[in-house]
Amino acid sequence: MLTSSADAGVLGRGRLPLLFLLLLVCSSCWLLPRCDARRTLAAAGAPATPIRAVNLGGWLLTEGWILPSLFDGIPNNDLLDGTQLQFKSVTQNKYLVADQGGGAAILADRVQASGWETFKLWRIDETTFNFRVFGNQFVGVNSTGGVVATATVPGPSETFQLVRRDSDKSRVRIRAPNGLFLQAKTMESVTADHSEDTDWGDDDPSVFVTNNVARLQGEYQICNGYGIAQATQVLRNHWSTYITENDFSFIASSGLNAVRIPVGWWIASDPNPPLPFVGGSLQALDNAFSWAEKYNLGVIVDLHAAPGSQNPYEHSATRDGSQEWGNSDANIAQTVRVIDFLANRYANSPSLLAIELLNEPWAPGATLPSLKKYYKNGYKAVRRHTSTAYVIMSNRLSISDPTELLQFAGGFSGAVLDVHYYNLFDSKFNSLTVDQNIDFVRNNRSADLAAVTNQNGRPLTFVGEWVAEWAVQGASMTDYQRFAQAQQDVYGRATFGWAYWTLKNVNNHWSMQWMIQNGYITLKN
Template identity: 85%
Template sequence: MSSADASIIGGRLALVLLVFSSWILPESDARRTLAAAGAPGPPIRAVNLGGWLVTEGWILPSLFDGIPNNDLLDGTQLQFKSVTQNRYLVADKGGGAAILADREQASGWETFKLWRIDETRFNLRVFGQQFWSVDSNSAVVATATTPGPSEAFQIVRRDGDKSRVRIRAPNGLFLQAKTMQSVTADHGEDTDWGDDDPSVFVTNNIARLQGEYQICNGYGITKATQVLRDHWSTYIVESDFSFIASSGLNAVRIPVGWWIASDPNPPLPFVGGSLQALDNAFSWAEKYNLGVIVDLHAAPGSQNPYEHSATRDGSQEWGTSDANIAQTVQVIDFLASRYANSPSLLAVELMNEPLAPGVTFSSLTKYYQDGYNAVRRHTSTAYVVMSNRLSIPDPTELLQFAGKFSGAVLDVHYYNLFSSMFDGLTVQQNIDFVRNNRSSLLATVTRQNGLPLTFVGEWVAEWQVQGASKADYQSFAQAQEDVYGRATFGWAYWTLKNVNNHWSMEWMINNGFISLKS
């Protein structure tokens, strides 16, 4: 037997013994076994380093200030209304047919997503996922499934009035709505931008994304590399880890994107450099005795339609193929391998906020099984975190599955936001909701045998109450600390820094809104 074979067999034997011991030991002892590498053990009180290695524009909007036409980034949703027909452009049948100008009201078929080529040229994606192009009769159609040069349209804005546009087709001519049933690319250059010009359209910008894809493709690789590397080296620094450790917290949850595994040369439009920042984070965590939860926040293909998944246009394509899942497992394998020997590696979170029904239960559990195995190939001590699917009414759907794995943790996110159910609630009603409803929900996913452990991976002391006092915020934050402190793995606040003060734990601690008891 070679020394390499002996090492492999020894490692597998150690894993078998670890799993066996977690079955026969009390859960508190199993936790200590898993924490033996040096990272703090549960209960964890952590803070998310959001907006650092995975861009979210609302956290630090100034990152996007230097992008020309930064209101027309990838995934921006536009509607176009013909000034002569007084009707909206529509992809007939939702796609696969002509573009018409006959809709009085705009909804899904009348909304088009931008794929940005440069600051003025775009592909326009329709509801059915096809792209605009021009046929041999100069008619504008939505039949292309893959964009190319024939699907590149230029949006020309009127000086001083960004809402009025003309659209230059790939043939060099402008679109015009001759009739409600005829939208063609055959109008010349001349225009006075008047209401009698069939080549003039009024735009509605109804949604936009400000994520990693948008910032990288918006700036282009050269400028994006400069902007993001400056951001990564200044937004989170060593002194932040010192602050975290001295404030009563014992861990950080760090969102990362799948492209980090290809650093320093990730696929376009992403840019390299975030891996060095993550290396720095581990070094600082080790210095200040903090645990690190590495969280795959953005998976290849995007596991949800939100900017924090680095989606290009809001499409959710993760898990649609075995190859896609395998690529994600490779990312987890890379992260586990790289940081397995760090005493601060507390946990690897396999995926953040997968959204049902696009992410099926079968595809998610297949991935979680393979991702768990990938982590265990490199470390027997790190916890493995599995996130609940969003929009599933049953919060217990993963309990039986996750409970089979030693060191598994179930991540749930609790916000008194993003739902009409919180509209109009008073201060006390919000606090009561946490102490009663959230407490009950957490108890529902917390098993008596402790498997899996439970983790409130995201929460914030912000709500929809207007004009609340500092004392109100203190009471709301304390209620959440009390309830989420019952999670058997712990909790993590979203996020350390944010231009919105109540979302910034640093600001909340420094200004006395949050007090972390010893």
């Protein structure tokens, strides 16, 4: 519509405040931290900018393989909780065995050792232990001096001392609660009645040769290994020095826009968590949020270790590889309370990008009904405090159908499905060449990701862990660059984004910091 010049002047003056207001609003949005701008889209769909994150593994949740030196000061640090030992009698030349896997006598009649012949340590102190058998019973001594595995809870009768030979640590004697030593009198008779005397010879029925077949180096092991006083000192020093503000500056300047931070369930009880865990990690997580806000990074808080342990690995803080998470409503409710604590504490931070309800639940121990029940209640706990943070639900490990959670997760606004892709941990990768590994990513992994990606964007997809490492021997720098780039290309199609495992690691290719600084990984803008 045409107007006179006078009308135009009036309208122009009338529009100036409105125009000024619009400019102010737009400029305010522009000045918002990038992480806050992403948060506002949780209910609407995918982040405005795809997430390119790095995991801060080995920081607030211990994984010994990431930084083995953390365990150096523990006496007898090869005998931590969960260490699996096999004992071979030097006189019988046979292995000790929990008959029937447990619930019966201990014998010494096995030529070869497997599950029934393997004993898991529960560490009391550096020389004193309980021995847990295949069926989860504990080795003990009965009223007649016989050695059995019948107790479901360890007590004084199930507490033993391992005495190692000074010149050969694999050669041991086992002191029973009665002060005498176990001996293999015959293949069918293991008793606790041998005297103190020994010359450690092959004719002594109280001498056994140990085979250390597996170990765990997680949060439980480091805390119980050091004891509360020293563990507090060691871990608080680690938390304050391993990841610092300088690392957040590096992450932001390298082209990444978020961090995924693994935590353990006991953080909700900080500063006085249940034994053997120690307090102090909550302050470190608070620091991480402050640094993230300063450098415009999003934070994904990842419940990596749940009460009872959701998988048998050290990063779930299991004591001995047992998996007991989700076995009861009380356990699920306890886990939901941890999520509620985290959501409540960080809901108002502009850097809270997402809360991951659980990392890598293992099938079949973590059943699908239990997991869905927990995810539903965990989602509600997050939404009680924030409508903008994404809620991440991890796929189960060891399943045949990676789409089993797709429809379920798609029913929740702002939900994200997390999948982890490694060209490792499976024998099929052992013989692949450089080009075959890259082709596997571009073809098989691409198809895997497409299978869990709905066209409607619900749920979003997140490759929460990947690494530019493989089983290839003698690969060149160019080979690694091609492998890393192939994964960035494919995982960049995930509708939420990806996160590299991990920022720092003594194994160079597992360290994104090292890979970036040495030119193996380039992050394109």
